[in-house]
Amino acid sequence: MSGEAPEAVFSGGSGAAERTRRLRPVPPPPAPRAPAVDLAEAEEFLRLFHAENQVEAPIQQRLARMRYEVETTGTYRHTPDELSYGAKVAWRNSARCIGRLYWRSLKVRDLRDVHTVSGVAAHCVEHLRMATNGGKIRPLISVFPPETPARPAPRIWNEQLIRYAGYRGQDGKVLGDPRYARFTEIVTGFGWRAPARRTGFDPLPLVVETREEGAHMFALPPDAVHEVPMTHPDLPWFAELGLRWHAVPVISNMRLSIGGVSYPAAPFNGWYMGTEIGARNFADNDRYNLVPVVAERLGLDTSREDTLWRDRALVELNRAVLHSYQQAGVTITDHHTESHRFLTHLAKEESAGRKCPVDWSWIVPPMSGAQTPVFHRYYDTEAPGPNYYADDEATQRALTGGPPHFA
Numbered sequence: 496m497s498g499e500a501p502e503a504v505f506s507g508g509s510g511a512a513e514r515t516r517r518l519r520p521v522p523p524p525p526a527p528r529a530p531a532v533d534l535a536e537a538e539e540f541l542r543l544f545h546a547e548n549q550v551e552a553p554i555q556q557r558l559a560r561m562r563y564e565v566e567t568t569g570t571y572r573h574t575p576d577e578l579s580y581g582a583k584v585a586w587r588n589s590a591r592c593i594g595r596l597y598w599r600s601l602k603v604r605d606l607r608d609v610h611t612v613s614g615v616a617a618h619c620v621e622h623l624r625m626a627t628n629g630g631k632i633r634p635l636i637s638v639f640p641p642e643t644p645a646r647p648a649p650r651i652w653n654e655q656l657i658r659y660a661g662y663r664g665q666d667g668k669v670l671g672d673p674r675y676a677r678f679t680e681i682v683t684g685f686g687w688r689a690p691a692r693r694t695g696f697d698p699l700p701l702v703v704e705t706r707e708e709g710a711h712m713f714a715l716p717p718d719a720v721h722e723v724p725m726t727h728p729d730l731p732w733f734a735e736l737g738l739r740w741h742a743v744p745v746i747s748n749m750r751l752s753i754g755g756v757s758y759p760a761a762p763f764n765g766w767y768m769g770t771e772i773g774a775r776n777f778a779d780n781d782r783y784n785l786v787p788v789v790a791e792r793l794g795l796d797t798s799r800e801d802t803l804w805r806d807r808a809l810v811e812l813n814r815a816v817l818h819s820y821q822q823a824g825v826t827i828t829d830h831h832t833e834s835h836r837f838l839t840h841l842a843k844e845e846s847a848g849r850k851c852p853v854d855w856s857w858i859v860p861p862m863s864g865a866q867t868p869v870f871h872r873y874y875d876t877e878a879p880g881p882n883y884y885a886d887d888e889a890t891q892r893a894l895t896g897g898p899p900h901f902a
Contacts, residue, residue: 529642531569532755537561540754540881544580569644570756572607579603581753582636582761585881587844591857593833593869594765596840597634601763604637612703615639615649616713619656619701619747619762623719626743626764630721632826636763641756649760650900652678652702652710654893656745656762657720660689660697671695673781674894681896687712695783696722696739703760706901723823727815732792738785740772740816742825748889753881759889766826768833773813774862785812809862830860834867852878 538558545554564571573581587598604625606618618637626635642648654675661669661676669676670693678699683689687700698720704710721742727733747762777785790797790808797804820827828836837858844851853874864870888900 529569529644529647529757531644532565532571534562534565534755536755536880537565537571540581541577543584544577548576548580570641573753573756575605578605578607578638578753581881582638582751582763585751585753585883586634586763588852588879588882590852590854590876590878592765593768593837593858593860594828596836596843597765598840601634601636604635606637607640609639610646610649610705610707612649612705612708612711613713615651615703615705615760616701616711619651619703619745620716620719622745622762622764623656623715623721623743626745627719627721630742630824630826632743632764632766634763634765636751636761638751638758639760641758647706647901648758650704650889650892651747651760651762652704652892652896653699653747654890656701656747657715657741657743658699659695660693660699662689662693671697672776672783675699678894678896682712685712687714695737698741702896704900709901710899721825723819723825725815725819726822727811728818730792730811730815733789733811733815736785736788736792738777738815740776742820742823743767744771746883748893749883749885750889751881751883759886761883763883766828767820768828768830768860769813769817769820770830770860770862773816774809774860777812777816778809813862830862831867834860834869838868850875850877850879852876 538561541557541561542554544550545557550557561571582603583598583601586592586601587595589595602625604618604622606615609615609618618639622635622637626633640646640648658675658678659672660679661671661673662679663669663673663676671679672695682700682702690697698715700712700714702710702712722739723742725733725736725738725740743764744767745762745764747760749761749763751758751761751763775782777783786805786808787797789812790804793808793811795804795807796802817827817829841851841853851874853876855872855874858874859870860867892898892900
């Protein structure tokens with residue numbers, strides 16, 4: 496890792512991300528070549544694209560061109576329409592997502608010609624602005640260059656474009672999000688400067704890595720991080736907790752795979768379901784662990800489990816989340832409504848003659864699961880392509896801040 500002075504700031508003229516430091520020297524060692532695209536997987540996707548989109552051009556012409564490209568370069572380039580369709584179908588096939596009813600509404604940004612770390616970071620910032628859309632959250636994906644035998648793709652280290660720092664004190668306690676305590680330590684060691692007055696909700700910098708430039712950090716401009724302060728419809732003291740959360744969840748370390756072509760950097764978003772924040776981010780013991788705090792403020796008996804104090808506090812946490820987003824005019828959905836919508840999506844898929852892959856452990860909400868209709872079902876579990884994949888290496892990097900992909 497480099498001990499050199501911080502890099503110069505760059506600006507896009509309208510509040511682009513600020514480069515803070517290069518994390519390692521360049522030039523890098525040669526990266527392993529990506530394997531050639533599987534012809535059968537590519538053909539399966541192209542036939543699906545032609546069938547579902549009623550393409551007039553003969554399929555054999557497209558298949559012949561694809562085979563020629565793969566035989567000569569090891570890969571092939573999707574047309575803009577194929578890319579857009581593939582990203583949407585990947586959402587349709589995503590077994591862990593309950594919000595797939597809206598898969599056709601996904602807007603696809605084709606950024607396959609953006610290869611620099613500064614370019615990727617600037618477009619990630621623009622993604623946040625576009626997706627936030629003044630609170631009316633827009634489903635959006637930004638697709639950066641694919642992995643090819645000739646040139647490896649960029650990587651975004653962060654699990655989501657917006658995640659909060661976790662500052663571990665000498666006593667072992669964490670201010671902020673414990674999930675990202677190690678990531679926070681790593682980026683701090685490489686020059687990221689936390690705000691002078693630290694809070695539990697300080698956005699982490701983006702880390703973007705390419706083979707040519709190495710890994711760089713970029714501070715998110717404040718106007719790209721739209722946040723919602725937490726209040727409660729019936730409990731005035733809830734605002735005193737000082738809680739807030741970001742408006743849009745942009746997953747940024749999953750690999751988009753379309754017809755054998757992998758796009759490791761393809762940040763995408765829908766909108767929040769309330770329990771993702773209220774029953775997981777705020778409530779999990781290894782995250783903000785706020786259930787005991789709320790229970791104490793409610794005056795509940797926490798000396799025994801059979802008082803169900805955890806359940807009662809959890810409900811009020813989730814009521815606060817839904818209320819706050821609604822009051823702020825930011826799109827959000829509750830787990831009961833979304834469960835019914837998912838069954839609508841399931842029925843549409845079955846009527847179209849398609850299987851709908853489902854990971855039951857992810858689709859059933861983390862609160863009142865048995866009270867939702869998705870609980871009482873059996874599902875197909877085999878997830879076809881196109882799809883989004885969480886690779887082990889990318890998952891580790893998002894939590895521990897390394898090692899670099901091009902180390």
